[in-house]
Structure formats: structure tokens, C-alpha cells
Amino acid sequence: xxxxxxxxxxxxxxxxxxxxxxxxxxxxxxxxxxxxxxxxxxxxxxxxxxxxxxxxxxxxxxxxxxxxxxxxxxxxxxxxxxxxxxxxxxxxxxxxxxxxxxxxxxxxxxxxxxxxxxxxxxxxxxxxxxxxxxxxxxxxxxxxxxxxxxxxxxxxxxxxxxxxxxxxxxxxxxxxxxxxxxxxxxxxxxxxxxxxxxxxxxxxxxxxxxxxxxxxxxxxxxxxxxxxxxxxxxxxxxxxxxxxxxxxxxxxxxxxxxxxxxxxxxxxxxxxxxxxxxxxxxxxxxxxxxxxxxxxxxxxxxxxxxxxxxxxxxxxxxxxxxxxxxxxxxxxxxxxxxxxxxxxxxxxxxxxxxxx
Amino acid sequence: xxxxxxxxxxxxxxxxxxxxxxxxxxxxxxxxxxxxxxxxxxxxxxxxxxxxxxxxxxxxxxxxxxxxxxxxxxxxxxxxxxxxxxxxxxxxxxxxxxxxxxxxxxxxxxxxxxxxxxxxxxxxxxxxxxxxxxxxxxxxxxxxxxxxxxxxxxxxxxxxxxxxxxxxxxxxxxxxxxxxxxxxxxxxxxxxxxxxxxxxxxxxxxxxxxxxxxxxxxxxxxxxxxxxxxxxxxxxxxxxxxxxxxxxxxxxxxxxxxxxxxxxxxxxxxxxxxxxxxxxxxxxxxxxxxxxxxxxxxxxxxxxxxxxxxxxxxxxxxxxxxxxxxxxxxxxxxxxxxxxxxxxxxxxxxxxxxxx
Numbered sequence: 001x002x003x004x005x006x007x008x009x010x011x012x013x014x015x016x017x018x019x020x021x022x023x024x025x026x027x028x029x030x031x032x033x034x035x036x037x038x039x040x041x042x043x044x045x046x047x048x049x050x051x052x053x054x055x056x057x058x059x060x061x062x063x064x065x066x067x068x069x070x071x072x073x074x075x076x077x078x079x080x081x082x083x084x085x086x087x088x089x090x091x092x093x094x095x096x097x098x099x100x101x102x103x104x105x106x107x108x109x110x111x112x113x114x115x116x117x118x119x120x121x122x123x124x125x126x127x128x129x130x131x132x133x134x135x136x137x138x139x140x141x142x143x144x145x146x147x148x149x150x151x152x153x154x155x156x157x158x159x160x161x162x163x164x165x166x167x168x169x170x171x172x173x174x175x176x177x178x179x180x181x182x183x184x185x186x187x188x189x190x191x192x193x194x195x196x197x198x199x200x201x202x203x204x205x206x207x208x209x210x211x212x213x214x215x216x217x218x219x220x221x222x223x224x225x226x227x228x229x230x231x232x233x234x235x236x237x238x239x240x241x242x243x244x245x246x247x248x249x250x251x252x253x254x255x256x257x258x259x260x261x262x263x264x265x266x267x268x269x270x271x272x273x274x275x276x277x278x279x280x281x282x283x284x285x286x287x288x289x290x291x292x293x294x295x296x297x298x299x300x301x302x303x304x305x306x307x308x309x310x311x312x313x314x315x316x317x318x319x320x321x322x323x324x325x326x327x328x329x330x331x332x333x334x335x336x337x338x339x340x341x342x343x344x345x346x347x348x349x350x351x352x353x354x355x356x
Numbered sequence: 357x358x359x360x361x362x363x364x365x366x367x368x369x370x371x372x373x374x375x376x377x378x379x380x381x382x383x384x385x386x387x388x389x390x391x392x393x394x395x396x397x398x399x400x401x402x403x404x405x406x407x408x409x410x411x412x413x414x415x416x417x418x419x420x421x422x423x424x425x426x427x428x429x430x431x432x433x434x435x436x437x438x439x440x441x442x443x444x445x446x447x448x449x450x451x452x453x454x455x456x457x458x459x460x461x462x463x464x465x466x467x468x469x470x471x472x473x474x475x476x477x478x479x480x481x482x483x484x485x486x487x488x489x490x491x492x493x494x495x496x497x498x499x500x501x502x503x504x505x506x507x508x509x510x511x512x513x514x515x516x517x518x519x520x521x522x523x524x525x526x527x528x529x530x531x532x533x534x535x536x537x538x539x540x541x542x543x544x545x546x547x548x549x550x551x552x553x554x555x556x557x558x559x560x561x562x563x564x565x566x567x568x569x570x571x572x573x574x575x576x577x578x579x580x581x582x583x584x585x586x587x588x589x590x591x592x593x594x595x596x597x598x599x600x601x602x603x604x605x606x607x608x609x610x611x612x613x614x615x616x617x618x619x620x621x622x623x624x625x626x627x628x629x630x631x632x633x634x635x636x637x638x639x640x641x642x643x644x645x646x647x648x649x650x651x652x653x654x655x656x657x658x659x660x661x662x663x664x665x666x667x668x669x670x671x672x673x674x675x676x677x678x679x680x681x682x683x684x685x686x687x688x689x690x691x692x693x694x695x696x697x698x699x700x701x702x703x704x705x706x707x708x709x710x711x712x
Binding site for chain 2: 025026027028029030031032033034035074075076078079082083085086089091092093096097099100101200201290306307308309310311312313317321324325327328331332335336337341342343344345346347
């Protein structure tokens with residue numbers, strides 16, 4: 001089973017031009033480290049040295065998880081719809097941080113296990129009321145997984161008309177660190193003990209239940225997992241994870257940089273990479289989450305995160321926090337003076353205009 | 357020899373109130389990691405949960421170093437005045453990043469070895485035309501060091517009338533990683549090999565010359581160094597380093613948070629900490645520089661940097677990049693909904709209003 005995307009490789013000539021310009025700016029070559037690298041990467045993604053960053057949208061997708069009823073979370077499943085309402089009222093961390101970073105927040109219900117009120121800011125895209133427990137069989141059918149992926153794609157496509165320069169991923173769903181760990185284990189072959197973490201903060205017994213749940217999920221669904229990444233998403237993933245996979249693929253398809261949030265988004269990014277390997281060229285890893293398996297997912301993607309702030313909240317908070325670095329990287333590349341413009345001497349031994 | 361400052365400890369009750377509020381916000385306790393810690397620290401510094409962050413000023417102090425003529429830098433000393441002009445024309449990295457972060461840039465000549473034109477944005481506070489080489493004797497007299505420290509204090513005091521909510525430190529001076537390494541070695545007793553790095557990018561031979569220069573500086577000035585931190589600054593420091601020490605002390609004296617940039621600022625912060633240990637309570641470490649000895653200086657200060665972006669430029673660039681995290685931390689603490697306000701259930705087992 002495949003997804004219809006056609007993702008070009010990053011624009012090598014734009015990257016080369018960005019690299020050459022970085023070396024002409026009035027600073028020692030390489031002295032702005034990750035910012036320089038980021039400006040070059042953004043040039044490759046967008047094909048321009050001065051990509052617009054005005055319209056920045058975090059897609060925070062919500063869904064419930066059958067496995068949440070098996071003691072794998074520190075919070076009750078009721079918190080998923082409660083937090084969606086909190087998003088709609090502007091009281092959650094993602095609302096506050098998006099405002100600081102001048103980003104739009106798009107909230108979508110991909111599969112919350114509650115009847116949410118209709119609201120002008122809520123995209124009602126419920127595929128089903130939560131997944132089935134992954135410890136007993138597949139989380140959802142293949143058709144449902146495809147529908148969730150398609151909803152994620154359509155959400156991104158729908159924002160293009162309002163302006164869309166940067167896509168950010170976010171999530172809400174009690175139990176979703178268990179599903180994300182199962183997806184990462186399924187797609188990498190890593191042992192659950194190396195991937196399952198404490199999520200929102202389970203105790204030792206809860207952590208052991210999570211590990212067991214992931215182990216059982218991998219066993220029960222082994223045959224489906226072996227069939228491919230979409231099948232694995234359907235078997236042990238979640239509706240918001242599948243939606244985010246679609247959002248990431250659509251961003252890459254449109255050559256829009258996509259800033260990946262933490263652990264849940266990392267699982268979605270890994271699925272996107274398995275479905276369309278070229279999509280990785282459009283991903284920017286925002287931060288290293290505290291969640292145990294996140295570093296492994298990033299390593300598998302070959303992405304080095306920009307921030308390490310000991311976050312473990314999700315919602316897109318880490319992605320939004322990384323936006324200022326995109327702003328900084330693009331500003332540096334485009335607004336700094338070159339050695340020639342400023343009449344500044346270059347390194348000893350290089351051709352230069354040393355004033356003596 | 358001492359400096360007249362009277363720095364109170366951080367406000368414990370404001371910190372306690374901030375901590376208590378963080379635990380009432382609609383997120384798992386601690387899930388915003390370093391941002392939560394930062395909001396609590398800012399409350400302690402300013403005595404309020406909602407400190408203003410509107411007037412943010414980076415103090416970029418420039419000076420020359422006699423030791424720069426001894427092959428310790430990849431750039432010729434002429435670059436110091438050239439870069440000051442670049443700052444005044446708005447073409448340097450610090451100008452560009454300050455604009456992105458909505459910060460003011462204050463440029464001061466504490467001891468550039470050139471006649472700079474007068475300019476409305478340049479504070480002409482030249483104590484002397486560069487230091488003497490630290491490999492042959494003291495960099496400057498004790499009176500000169502005191503004057504530079506006082507200039508730094510006055511610069512901060514002078515900005516208060518225009519509004520000053522956050523102080524940031526920055527530097528320019530060819531050869532100043534050698535002086536900063538000497539200061540850090542002098543104040544910590546660390547071996548120069550553990551502190552001296554490649555600065556703007558010297559080769560292996562240059563690195564060896566830097567190590568030898570610092571080693572000789574410590575030997576030649578051993579008696580002065582033993583007399584105290586201001587004496588050590590005068591013996592092996594620099595005029596911009598002493599100025600930054602003064603700026604940091606004055607910020608702490610006024611209970612204004614002071615965001616410390618990289619390696620050079622780290623040496624100044626260490627000197628400030630030795631002069632007035634309470635000043636450390638007002639410091640926020642912005643980033644971990646690529647320069648070898650920076651981590652050691654931060655460890656000595658007990659400060660954990662917020663960013664690690666492989667920067668090694670100075671000018672205040674790292675400090676300015678950290679500003680958005682201050683904005684984010686204060687916004688989170690003040691603008692997020694609490695569990696009660698949002699009707700969101702708390703952890704299983706805690707008293708809560710679970711909607712069922």
C-alpha cells in the first residue's frame with residue numbers, strides 16, 4: 001500500500017549558494033554553527049535564500065487510544081477532550097507559545113472518544129471514537145489509517161490558501177506515548193525497553209505496564225507490522241499519529257519546511273520517512289524530548305534536534321519554540337554584511353583587504 | 357580591593373509562588389522542563405511572576421589585546437575597529453539577531469587600538485589603546501581595570517532611563533579568547549590545556565601558541581593574580597572583559613536579569629562571581645559555546661546553559677538568541693489556564709474534577 005506523493009530532493013544549487021554566502025558574511029566561517037546549517041537546509045527545502053516565514057502553522061491533532069484504559073498513563077482518558085476544549089479557549093501551552101512565536105494553531109479531532117461541540121476553530125475529522133487497544137489486535141483498519149493520513153494531508157492543503165510557509169506538528173491524546181513507542185519499535189526493530197518512557201509521568205509500575213503493553217502489541221500485530229509502514233501505523237499507531245504522518249508528507253510534497261515536535265511527532269515522522277524516504281529532506285527536528293525513545297527515532301531519521309530543553313509535553317510546543325531559530329537563520333543569511341561590503345579583513349593568509 | 361555593590365539574594369517567596377503556579381497549569385508538572393525553571397528563576401530575580409521583558413539591551417563592548425600580535429588569532433587586530441564600524445552600520449550578526457529578537461544594541465569602545473570616528477551610537481569609553489601583552493606583564497594597571505569595570509556599570513545605569521528589563525553581554529576584540537582563557541585559568545586554577553580553545557579558528561600551531569601564551573601570562577603575573585579577582589582581571593584580562601564584569605555586577609545590583617553570552621562573557625561572569633558571589637543569582641547562561649573552556653567556566657558558576665547551537669562568535673549573539681526563551685517562560689507562567697480554570701482533570705489519584 002502506498003501514498004501518492006512526489007517529493008523532489010532538496011535544491012542543491014540553492015544550498016550551494018547559501019553555503020557560499022555564509023562564508024562571505026562578516027564572521028569567522030562556521031562560527032554561527034547550527035544557524036548556518038539551518039539556513040542552508042531551508043534554502044534546499046524552499047529553493048530560495050530568503051524563504052518567507054510569515055505564515056507558520058502548528059497542526060495539533062487529537063485522538064484517543066484504547067490502550068489508555070490499561071493503566072499506561074498518569075492521566076485519565078477524559079483529559080483528551082478536556083484539553084481540546086482548552087486549546088479552543090486558548091488556555092493551553094501551545095496557544096501561549098504560538099502567540100509568542102506569531103504562529104497559527106490548527107486544532108483537529110482525528111478520533112477523540114467524546115462528542116466535542118462544534119466550534120469554528122475545530123476541524124471535526126473524527127475517523128472513529130478512539131482506537132481499539134493495540135494489545136488485543138489492530139488499533140484501526142487499514143482504511144481508517146488511510147483516511148486519517150488523508151485528513152492530515154487535507155489539513156495542510158487547506159491552510160495553503162490562507163498562506164503557509166512553515167508547517168509544525170503537534171499532538172494531544174492520553175495514551176499516545178504508548179502508541180508512539182509501539183510505532184517506533186515496529187518500524188525500527190528496537191526493543192520496547194529502549195523506546196518506552198514515562199510519558200506524562202507514570203511511576204515504575206506504570207512504566208512496566210507500558211513496556212508490557214508495547215511488547216504484547218508487537219506480538220499480536222506482528223503479521224500486519226511486517227506488511228509495511230501504513231499497515232504498522234494501522235496496527236499499533238493512533239489516529240493523530242497517522243494524521244501527522246499525512247501532514248508531514250503533504251508539507252514535503254509541497255516543499256514546505258516541516259518542523260517536527262517531540263516523541264509522538266517523531267513516530268509520525270518515522271512513518272512518513274518509511275512511506276516516502278525523500279520526505280526526511282523537508283523535516284527539521286525542533287527538540288530532543290525527555291521521552292526515552294525520542295533520541296532513537298531522531299537518530300533513525302538522521303536528524304539532529306535544535307533544542308534540548310527537557311520538554312515532554314507535546315501539543316507542538318517544542319516545534320513552535322524552534323521557530324525563532326528559523327527566523328534567526330534566515331535573517332543572518334540575508335541581512336548580514338559581507339566582508340567586501342563592510343571592509344572587514346578576512347583571515348590571515350586569505351586574500352583580503354587588510355587595512356594596515 | 358573591592359567593588360561597591362549590594363546584591364540581595366533572589367526573592368524566595370516569588371520563586372515559591374511561581375513554582376506553585378507552574379504546578380497548577382494545564383500540563384503535567386515539570387513537562388516544560390527548562391522553561392518552568394527559567395520562569396521561577398526570573399521570578400526570584402525580579403520579585404514578580406510577570407517581569408517585563410520589553411526593554412532588552414545587549415551591551416557589546418570592544419577592546420584590543422596586546423597578545424593579539426603574538427600569533428594567537430586567525431584574524432589580524434585591525435578587525436576589531438573594522439567590526440565596531442560594522443556594528444555601527446548594522447551589518448554584523450549581533451545587529452541582525454538583535455533586530456529579530458527586538459533588542460537594542462549598545463556599542464562601546466573600552467579600549468580599541470585605533471581612533472574610531474565619533475558616532476551617535478558609539479560610547480567612547482577608551483581606557484587605553486589596547487592592553488599590554490599579558491605574556492610580558494600585566495595587561496593593564498589596577499586603576500585602569502577599575503575604570504573599565506566602572507564604565508561597564510555606568511553603561512548599564514545609563515540605559516535604565518530609556519527602560520532596561522534585561523541586560524545581555526557581548527564582546528568584540530581580536531585576541532580576546534586568549535585573555536578570557538587566562539582569566540578563567542587564573543580564577544579557577546584549571547590548566548590552560550583544559551581552557552584554551554581555537555577561538556575564531558586557529559590551526560594546531562596557533563593553538564599551541566595560545567596555550568604557551570596563557571601559560572606564560574599566568575607565570576609572569578602569578579603574584580598579581582594571587583591578590584584577588586580584580587587584580588587578576590588587570591593582570592591577564594582585557595578592557596572589554598573588565599567592562600562586562602562591571603555591567604554584570606550593575607545588573608545584579610539593580611535586580612535586572614543578565615543573560616550571559618559565550619566564552620568571553622563567561623570569563624567576565626566568573627570574575628563578577630568572585631567579586632560578588634551573590635551576582636550569580638542574577639545570571640542566566642544563554643548557550644554553551646564551542647570554545648573549549650566555556651563549559652568549565654559555566655560549571656564553576658553552577659549555571660546550565662539554555663542553548664547548545666555550536667556557536668563561537670561572541671558579540672552577544674548567543675545571549676540575544678536566548679531571549680525568546682525568556683519570553684516563552686514568562687508567557688507560560690502568566691497566560692496558561694490552570695486545571696481549575698479549564699476544567700481539566702489532574703493526575704489519577706490526585707484530587708481532581710474528572711468529567712465522567
